[in-house]
Amino acid sequence: MKKFTLPKKIDKHTVKKASYSFGISVFRYLFLSLVGFVILYPLFYMISNSIKSQDDFLNIARIWLPAYWTMDRFKEVWEIAQFGPAFVKTLSIQIVSAxxxxxxxxxxxxxLARYNFKLKKFESVLLILLLLVPIQMYSLSLSVTYRNLGIFDTPFVYYLPSLFGVGVRGGMIIFIYRQFYEGLPKELEEAAFVDGAGPLKTYFKIALPSSGVVILTVSVLSFIWHWNENYIADLCFMSDGRPLASVMAALPTYLQMLGMFLGKPEYPAYVCAACVIYVAIPLVLYAIFQRKFVRSIDRVGITG
Amino acid sequence: MKNKKIKGIESLKSRYGFLFTLPWLIGVAVFFILPIIQSAIYSFSSLSIEPGRVLVDWVGLKNYNFILNENPQYINNLGAGLKNIFIQVPFILILSLILGILLNNEFKGRMIYRSLYFLPVIIASGVVLNLFLEASQGDSTEIATSASVSFGMIDFSSVLEGLNLPSSILKYLTIALDNIFLLIWQSGIQIVLIIAGLQTIPDLLYEVAHVEGATKWEQFWFITLPMMIRTMLLVVIFTLVEVVTINTNPVMEQGYAYFGNIEYGVGSAVLWFYFVIVGLVIAAVMFIFSKFLKKWG
Known part of the structure; x- marks a missing residue:
C-alpha cells in the first residue's frame, strides 16, 4: 500500500491548523444558527398565530402558514385593550422617566469613578446592594413611602426615583456609567480643572461630550426596561389609565373572559396579536439604532 | 477676614465627588434603605390596611413560624426555587459565555448574527416573555415551549437517553432542554456584558501567547477566563437576581398569592426568608470569586 505523503511546501502543521479553523467556523455557524432559530421561533409563532383566521387557528394541522389570513385582529385588539391611551401613558410617564x-x-x-472621597467605599457597597435587592422585597413599604410623600397614583412614582438615580434598575445604569468613566482618560478633565473650570463646567463641557457611546447604550437599556416595567405601575396606579406594560400583563385574563363571553375560542390569537403590536414598537426603534447600539457595546467596556 | 485653614486641592475635589453622588445617596436612603427596613419590620408584624394607611401590629416570629412549621408548601417551594437557581444559572452562564466568544470573533455575517442576539435584550425583559409562555400553554394547538416539540419530530429526551450518560447529568440536561426558550431568552443581557468584557482584553496578550505557541484552548483558560473574571462576577450576579426574581419562581408566586389575600405580614416573611437564603448564596459566590480575583486580578 502506498503511503500518503503531503506535498513538501504545505507541512502537516499548516493543514492541521487550517482544518482546525475550518471546524471552528462550521461549528460557529451551526451553533449560532440553531440558537438563533430558538430566538426567532417565538416571534414567528406570535406573528403566525395572530394572522390566522379562526378556522385555521382551531385546526391543529395548521402549524405555521394559515390558509386564510386576517389582519383584523390587530385593529380589534388595539380597540378592545385601549392601546391608544395606554401608549400615550407609557410615553408620557415611563419614557420621560427613562x-x-x-x-x-x-x-x-x-x-464614583472620578473622585476620591470618604464615603466612596460605603457608596460602592450601597450600589452593589441596589443592584442585587429586587424591588419585590420592599415594594409594599415603598408604596407606603409614596403615599406619605403624596405622590401615590401620580406619574411622580416614576419621575421622582429617576430624578434621584434610583429609578427602574438605576443601580445597573449607574454601574455602567461608572465602568465607562473609569476607563475614560482623565487628563483633559484635569487640565480643565487646573485652568479654573469648576467641576460642573468640567463635567458638562468635557466629560459629557465624550460619553456619547455610553449614553446611547444606557438610553437603549433604560428605554427597554421602562417600556417593559409593569410592577410599579400595577402597584401604584389605581386609576384606569395604565401604561402599556400593565395592560399587556392583564390582557390574557381579560381576553379569556371576553372570549368566553363573546364565544371566541381563539382568544390566544388576540393575545399574540397584542404581543406583536407591543413588540413592534421597540423593534422598529431597534432597527433604526441597532448598528450604532451594537457598535457602542463594543466600546463601553463594561468590566465589572 | 477670619483665618480659615486653606484646604488642598484634594480635599476640595473630594467634596466635589461627594456632591456629585449626594442626590443619589438621598434617593437611596429614601427609596431603598428605609423601605427595606420597613419591610423587615412588616415580616414580624400582622398588617391591616385601612384606606390610606397601614396598621402594623408586632407579632414577633409568628409569621416565620407559620410559613416554616405550619405550611408544608413553603419548604417545598423554597427547595424548588433554590433548585431553579442551581439548574438555570450555570446553564445561562455557560451558554452566554460560548455565544459571547463566538460572536466576538471576526467572521462573515457577524453584524447580522449580533443584532439577532441582541433581540432578547430588547424584547424579553419581562411582560412579553411571560405572556408568550402563557399563550403557548393555553392555546388550542398545544405547541408547548418544550424542546421535544419545538425542534420538529426529534424527541431530544430519547436521544439523550441513548447517550448512556449518568442519570444526574441526564436529568439536568432534560430539565434544561425543556426550558430552552426561557433560558436562551434570558441570556440577552449576559451576552451583551460578555462581549463588552471581551473587548477590553488587549490583543497583545493573545499575540504573545500565539508567538509562545499556546493553543486556542490554552489561550482560553490562561488569558480569556482570568481576564474575564470581573465580568463573569457581574454576569453571575445579574443572572442570579434575574432567576431569583422571575415571576414564575414558586416562592415568588406564593409570596404574591399572600399579598393578593392581603396577608402582607406573611407575604413579607415568605420573601424575606427566601431572599436571606439567596443573599447567603450570593455572598458565597462573591467569596469564591474574590479568591479567583486575588489569584488572577
Missing part, C-alpha cells in the same frame, strides 16, 4: 434617569444617573456614576 430620559430623566439616563441624565441623572450619569452624575452618580461620574462622581
Amino acid at each position: 430620559a430623566i434617569e439616563v441624565f441623572m444617573c450619569s452624575f452618580a456614576g461620574y462622581g
Whole structure:
C-alpha cells in the first residue's frame, strides 16, 4: 500500500491548523444558527398565530402558514385593550422617566469613578446592594413611602426615583456609567480643572461630550426596561389609565373572559396579536439604532 | 477676614465627588434603605390596611413560624426555587459565555448574527416573555415551549437517553432542554456584558501567547477566563437576581398569592426568608470569586 505523503511546501502543521479553523467556523455557524432559530421561533409563532383566521387557528394541522389570513385582529385588539391611551401613558410617564434617569444617573456614576472621597467605599457597597435587592422585597413599604410623600397614583412614582438615580434598575445604569468613566482618560478633565473650570463646567463641557457611546447604550437599556416595567405601575396606579406594560400583563385574563363571553375560542390569537403590536414598537426603534447600539457595546467596556 | 485653614486641592475635589453622588445617596436612603427596613419590620408584624394607611401590629416570629412549621408548601417551594437557581444559572452562564466568544470573533455575517442576539435584550425583559409562555400553554394547538416539540419530530429526551450518560447529568440536561426558550431568552443581557468584557482584553496578550505557541484552548483558560473574571462576577450576579426574581419562581408566586389575600405580614416573611437564603448564596459566590480575583486580578 502506498503511503500518503503531503506535498513538501504545505507541512502537516499548516493543514492541521487550517482544518482546525475550518471546524471552528462550521461549528460557529451551526451553533449560532440553531440558537438563533430558538430566538426567532417565538416571534414567528406570535406573528403566525395572530394572522390566522379562526378556522385555521382551531385546526391543529395548521402549524405555521394559515390558509386564510386576517389582519383584523390587530385593529380589534388595539380597540378592545385601549392601546391608544395606554401608549400615550407609557410615553408620557415611563419614557420621560427613562430620559430623566439616563441624565441623572450619569452624575452618580461620574462622581464614583472620578473622585476620591470618604464615603466612596460605603457608596460602592450601597450600589452593589441596589443592584442585587429586587424591588419585590420592599415594594409594599415603598408604596407606603409614596403615599406619605403624596405622590401615590401620580406619574411622580416614576419621575421622582429617576430624578434621584434610583429609578427602574438605576443601580445597573449607574454601574455602567461608572465602568465607562473609569476607563475614560482623565487628563483633559484635569487640565480643565487646573485652568479654573469648576467641576460642573468640567463635567458638562468635557466629560459629557465624550460619553456619547455610553449614553446611547444606557438610553437603549433604560428605554427597554421602562417600556417593559409593569410592577410599579400595577402597584401604584389605581386609576384606569395604565401604561402599556400593565395592560399587556392583564390582557390574557381579560381576553379569556371576553372570549368566553363573546364565544371566541381563539382568544390566544388576540393575545399574540397584542404581543406583536407591543413588540413592534421597540423593534422598529431597534432597527433604526441597532448598528450604532451594537457598535457602542463594543466600546463601553463594561468590566465589572 | 477670619483665618480659615486653606484646604488642598484634594480635599476640595473630594467634596466635589461627594456632591456629585449626594442626590443619589438621598434617593437611596429614601427609596431603598428605609423601605427595606420597613419591610423587615412588616415580616414580624400582622398588617391591616385601612384606606390610606397601614396598621402594623408586632407579632414577633409568628409569621416565620407559620410559613416554616405550619405550611408544608413553603419548604417545598423554597427547595424548588433554590433548585431553579442551581439548574438555570450555570446553564445561562455557560451558554452566554460560548455565544459571547463566538460572536466576538471576526467572521462573515457577524453584524447580522449580533443584532439577532441582541433581540432578547430588547424584547424579553419581562411582560412579553411571560405572556408568550402563557399563550403557548393555553392555546388550542398545544405547541408547548418544550424542546421535544419545538425542534420538529426529534424527541431530544430519547436521544439523550441513548447517550448512556449518568442519570444526574441526564436529568439536568432534560430539565434544561425543556426550558430552552426561557433560558436562551434570558441570556440577552449576559451576552451583551460578555462581549463588552471581551473587548477590553488587549490583543497583545493573545499575540504573545500565539508567538509562545499556546493553543486556542490554552489561550482560553490562561488569558480569556482570568481576564474575564470581573465580568463573569457581574454576569453571575445579574443572572442570579434575574432567576431569583422571575415571576414564575414558586416562592415568588406564593409570596404574591399572600399579598393578593392581603396577608402582607406573611407575604413579607415568605420573601424575606427566601431572599436571606439567596443573599447567603450570593455572598458565597462573591467569596469564591474574590479568591479567583486575588489569584488572577
